Amino acid sequence: MKAIYLTGFMGAGKTTIGKRLSEALQVPVIDTDLYIEEKIGKKIADIFTEDGEQVFRKYEREYLRLLPNRDVVITTGGGIVIQEENRRWMMNNGHVIFLYCDIETIFDRVKTDPTRPLFDAVHKENTRRLYNQRMSFYNEAHFILDTTSKSFDDIVNSILLWLRSEQGGNNNY
Ligand SMILES: Nc1ncnc2c1ncn2[C@@H]1O[C@H](COP(=O)(O)OP(=O)(O)OP(=O)(O)O)[C@@H](O)[C@H]1O
Ligand SMILES: O=C(O)C1=C[C@@H](O)[C@@H](O)[C@H](O)C1
Numbered sequence: 001m002k003a004i005y006l007t008g009f010m011g012a013g014k015t016t017i018g019k020r021l022s023e024a025l026q027v028p029v030i031d032t033d034l035y036i037e038e039k040i041g042k043k044i045a046d047i048f049t050e051d052g053e054q055v056f057r058k059y060e061r062e063y064l065r066l067l068p069n070r071d072v073v074i075t076t077g078g079g080i081v082i083q084e085e086n087r088r089w090m091m092n093n094g095h096v097i098f099l100y101c102d103i104e105t106i107f108d109r110v111k112t113d114p115t116r117p118l119f120d121a122v123h124k125e126n127t128r129r130l131y132n133q134r135m136s137f138y139n140e141a142h143f144i145l146d147t148t149s150k151s152f153d154d155i156v157n158s159i160l161l162w163l164r165s166e167q168g169g170n171n172n173y
Protein backbone atom coordinates (compact mmCIF):
# COMPACT_ATOMS: atom_id res chain seq x y z
CA MET A 1 0.00 0.00 0.00
CA LYS A 2 1.16 3.49 -0.84
CA ALA A 3 1.56 5.82 2.16
CA ILE A 4 -1.57 7.59 3.36
CA TYR A 5 -1.03 11.27 4.09
CA LEU A 6 -3.77 12.77 6.24
CA THR A 7 -3.96 16.53 5.81
CA GLY A 8 -6.20 19.18 7.27
CA PHE A 9 -6.38 22.20 9.53
CA MET A 10 -5.47 22.04 13.21
CA GLY A 11 -8.18 20.11 15.03
CA ALA A 12 -9.51 18.39 11.90
CA GLY A 13 -8.86 15.00 13.50
CA LYS A 14 -5.65 13.91 11.76
CA THR A 15 -4.02 12.43 14.87
CA THR A 16 -7.16 10.70 16.11
CA ILE A 17 -8.17 9.30 12.72
CA GLY A 18 -4.59 8.41 11.81
CA LYS A 19 -4.26 6.23 14.89
CA ARG A 20 -7.53 4.41 14.21
CA LEU A 21 -6.75 4.00 10.51
CA SER A 22 -3.32 2.55 11.29
CA GLU A 23 -4.96 0.00 13.58
CA ALA A 24 -7.54 -0.91 10.93
CA LEU A 25 -4.88 -1.29 8.24
CA GLN A 26 -2.28 -2.77 10.61
CA VAL A 27 0.46 -0.41 9.54
CA PRO A 28 2.40 2.08 11.68
CA VAL A 29 1.42 5.71 12.03
CA ILE A 30 3.93 8.56 11.97
CA ASP A 31 3.01 12.11 12.96
CA THR A 32 5.23 14.70 11.26
CA ASP A 33 5.03 17.11 14.22
CA LEU A 34 6.07 14.42 16.71
CA TYR A 35 8.79 13.21 14.35
CA ILE A 36 10.27 16.71 14.14
CA GLU A 37 10.07 17.14 17.92
CA GLU A 38 11.95 13.87 18.42
CA LYS A 39 14.62 14.59 15.81
CA ILE A 40 15.24 18.17 16.90
CA GLY A 41 14.74 17.51 20.59
CA LYS A 42 12.44 20.49 21.04
CA LYS A 43 8.70 21.05 21.27
CA ILE A 44 7.07 22.65 18.22
CA ALA A 45 6.11 25.69 20.28
CA ASP A 46 9.76 26.15 21.32
CA ILE A 47 10.98 25.80 17.73
CA PHE A 48 8.55 28.57 16.77
CA THR A 49 9.59 30.93 19.57
CA GLU A 50 13.33 30.18 19.59
CA ASP A 51 14.06 29.57 15.89
CA GLY A 52 11.04 30.97 14.05
CA GLU A 53 8.41 29.54 11.75
CA GLN A 54 10.72 29.46 8.69
CA VAL A 55 13.10 27.07 10.45
CA PHE A 56 10.17 24.86 11.41
CA ARG A 57 8.97 24.85 7.77
CA LYS A 58 12.45 23.79 6.66
CA TYR A 59 12.40 20.84 9.09
CA GLU A 60 8.91 19.97 7.90
CA ARG A 61 10.01 19.95 4.25
CA GLU A 62 13.20 17.96 4.88
CA TYR A 63 11.75 15.34 7.20
CA LEU A 64 8.71 14.70 5.02
CA ARG A 65 11.07 13.30 2.41
CA LEU A 66 12.78 10.99 4.86
CA LEU A 67 9.62 9.22 5.93
CA PRO A 68 8.66 5.86 4.40
CA ASN A 69 6.23 6.03 1.52
CA ARG A 70 4.79 2.54 1.74
CA ASP A 71 2.67 0.73 4.35
CA VAL A 72 2.34 3.69 6.66
CA VAL A 73 -0.17 6.30 7.74
CA ILE A 74 1.39 9.76 8.00
CA THR A 75 -0.47 12.40 9.96
CA THR A 76 0.82 15.78 8.87
CA GLY A 77 1.21 19.17 10.51
CA GLY A 78 -1.68 21.50 9.72
CA GLY A 79 0.56 23.76 7.66
CA ILE A 80 2.40 21.14 5.60
CA VAL A 81 0.36 22.04 2.52
CA ILE A 82 1.52 25.64 2.35
CA GLN A 83 4.77 24.54 0.66
CA GLU A 84 4.12 23.59 -2.92
CA GLU A 85 6.90 21.02 -2.94
CA ASN A 86 5.31 19.21 0.02
CA ARG A 87 1.99 19.02 -1.78
CA ARG A 88 3.70 17.66 -4.86
CA TRP A 89 5.72 15.15 -2.85
CA MET A 90 2.67 13.78 -1.07
CA MET A 91 0.54 13.63 -4.24
CA ASN A 92 3.30 11.76 -6.07
CA ASN A 93 4.20 9.38 -3.26
CA GLY A 94 0.95 8.36 -1.66
CA HIS A 95 -2.76 8.79 -1.11
CA VAL A 96 -3.49 12.32 0.09
CA ILE A 97 -6.65 12.48 2.17
CA PHE A 98 -7.91 15.89 3.27
CA LEU A 99 -9.95 15.80 6.45
CA TYR A 100 -12.17 18.84 6.01
CA CYS A 101 -13.93 20.36 9.00
CA ASP A 102 -16.00 23.50 9.29
CA ILE A 103 -14.01 26.21 11.10
CA GLU A 104 -16.67 26.88 13.75
CA THR A 105 -16.67 23.19 14.65
CA ILE A 106 -12.89 23.35 14.87
CA PHE A 107 -13.22 26.18 17.41
CA ASP A 108 -15.47 23.91 19.46
CA ARG A 109 -12.97 21.06 19.24
CA VAL A 110 -9.77 23.00 19.90
CA LYS A 111 -9.68 25.34 22.84
CA THR A 112 -6.75 27.64 23.58
CA ASP A 113 -3.74 25.40 23.51
CA PRO A 114 -0.12 26.52 23.88
CA THR A 115 1.11 23.54 21.85
CA ARG A 116 -0.48 25.00 18.67
CA PRO A 117 1.33 28.34 18.20
CA LEU A 118 -0.68 29.37 15.14
CA PHE A 119 -4.09 28.55 16.61
CA ASP A 120 -5.56 31.74 18.02
CA ALA A 121 -8.78 30.93 19.84
CA VAL A 122 -9.02 34.47 21.21
CA HIS A 123 -8.64 36.46 18.00
CA LYS A 124 -10.66 34.05 15.94
CA GLU A 125 -10.43 36.20 12.81
CA ASN A 126 -6.69 35.39 12.59
CA THR A 127 -7.41 31.69 12.65
CA ARG A 128 -10.27 32.04 10.16
CA ARG A 129 -7.95 33.93 7.80
CA LEU A 130 -5.31 31.20 7.97
CA TYR A 131 -7.98 28.57 7.38
CA ASN A 132 -9.37 30.38 4.32
CA GLN A 133 -5.91 31.03 2.89
CA ARG A 134 -5.09 27.32 3.01
CA MET A 135 -8.33 25.85 1.74
CA SER A 136 -7.30 25.70 -1.92
CA PHE A 137 -4.07 23.91 -0.91
CA TYR A 138 -5.91 21.32 1.16
CA ASN A 139 -8.32 20.77 -1.70
CA GLU A 140 -5.48 19.52 -3.89
CA ALA A 141 -5.97 16.02 -2.47
CA HIS A 142 -6.88 12.63 -3.88
CA PHE A 143 -9.83 12.33 -1.49
CA ILE A 144 -11.68 15.02 0.44
CA LEU A 145 -13.81 13.98 3.38
CA ASP A 146 -16.09 16.31 5.32
CA THR A 147 -15.69 15.23 8.95
CA THR A 148 -17.73 18.06 10.45
CA SER A 149 -20.53 16.07 11.97
CA LYS A 150 -19.20 12.57 11.49
CA SER A 151 -18.19 10.08 14.15
CA PHE A 152 -14.69 8.60 14.22
CA ASP A 153 -16.06 5.25 13.05
CA ASP A 154 -17.86 6.83 10.09
CA ILE A 155 -14.73 8.71 9.04
CA VAL A 156 -12.49 5.64 9.21
CA ASN A 157 -15.05 3.54 7.33
CA SER A 158 -15.38 6.16 4.58
CA ILE A 159 -11.61 6.20 4.14
CA LEU A 160 -11.40 2.40 4.02
CA LEU A 161 -14.16 2.29 1.40
CA TRP A 162 -12.42 4.91 -0.69
CA LEU A 163 -9.09 3.08 -0.45
CA ARG A 164 -10.77 -0.13 -1.53
CA SER A 165 -12.24 1.59 -4.59
CA GLU A 166 -8.80 2.99 -5.39
CA GLN A 167 -7.35 -0.50 -5.30
CA GLY A 168 -9.85 -1.81 -7.80
CA GLY A 169 -12.15 -3.33 -5.21
CA ASN A 170 -9.78 -5.64 -3.37
CA ASN A 171 -8.90 -5.36 0.31
CA ASN A 172 -5.16 -5.47 -0.05
CA TYR A 173 -4.85 -1.69 -0.17
N1 LIG B 1 -15.00 13.87 14.04
C1 LIG B 1 -14.80 14.34 15.27
N2 LIG B 1 -15.82 14.41 16.14
C2 LIG B 1 -15.63 14.88 17.39
N3 LIG B 1 -14.46 15.32 17.90
C3 LIG B 1 -13.40 15.27 17.08
C4 LIG B 1 -13.51 14.78 15.73
N4 LIG B 1 -12.28 14.85 15.16
C5 LIG B 1 -11.45 15.35 16.10
N5 LIG B 1 -12.12 15.60 17.25
C6 LIG B 1 -11.53 16.14 18.49
O1 LIG B 1 -10.86 17.33 18.15
C7 LIG B 1 -9.63 17.43 18.87
C8 LIG B 1 -8.49 17.57 17.86
O2 LIG B 1 -8.33 16.33 17.17
P1 LIG B 1 -6.91 15.85 16.65
O3 LIG B 1 -5.87 16.13 17.70
O4 LIG B 1 -7.06 14.44 16.19
O5 LIG B 1 -6.74 16.83 15.45
P2 LIG B 1 -5.46 17.15 14.57
O6 LIG B 1 -5.97 17.34 13.19
O7 LIG B 1 -4.44 16.10 14.79
O8 LIG B 1 -4.97 18.53 15.18
P3 LIG B 1 -3.49 19.19 15.07
O9 LIG B 1 -3.30 19.61 13.66
O10 LIG B 1 -3.56 20.40 15.94
O11 LIG B 1 -2.51 18.17 15.51
C9 LIG B 1 -9.52 16.18 19.74
O12 LIG B 1 -9.99 16.50 21.04
C10 LIG B 1 -10.46 15.20 19.06
O13 LIG B 1 -11.02 14.27 19.96
O1 LIG C 1 -1.21 24.80 11.01
C1 LIG C 1 0.00 24.98 11.22
O2 LIG C 1 0.69 25.78 10.58
C2 LIG C 1 0.67 24.14 12.24
C3 LIG C 1 0.01 23.04 12.71
C4 LIG C 1 0.61 22.11 13.68
O3 LIG C 1 0.27 20.77 13.34
C5 LIG C 1 2.13 22.26 13.75
O4 LIG C 1 2.74 21.70 12.60
C6 LIG C 1 2.52 23.69 13.88
O5 LIG C 1 1.99 24.16 15.09
C7 LIG C 1 2.01 24.54 12.70
Ligand SMILES: [Mg+2]
Nearest residue numbers: 014015016075
Ligand atom coordinates in the same frame (compact mmCIF):
# COMPACT_ATOMS: atom_id res chain seq x y z
MG1 LIG D 1 -2.39 16.22 15.38
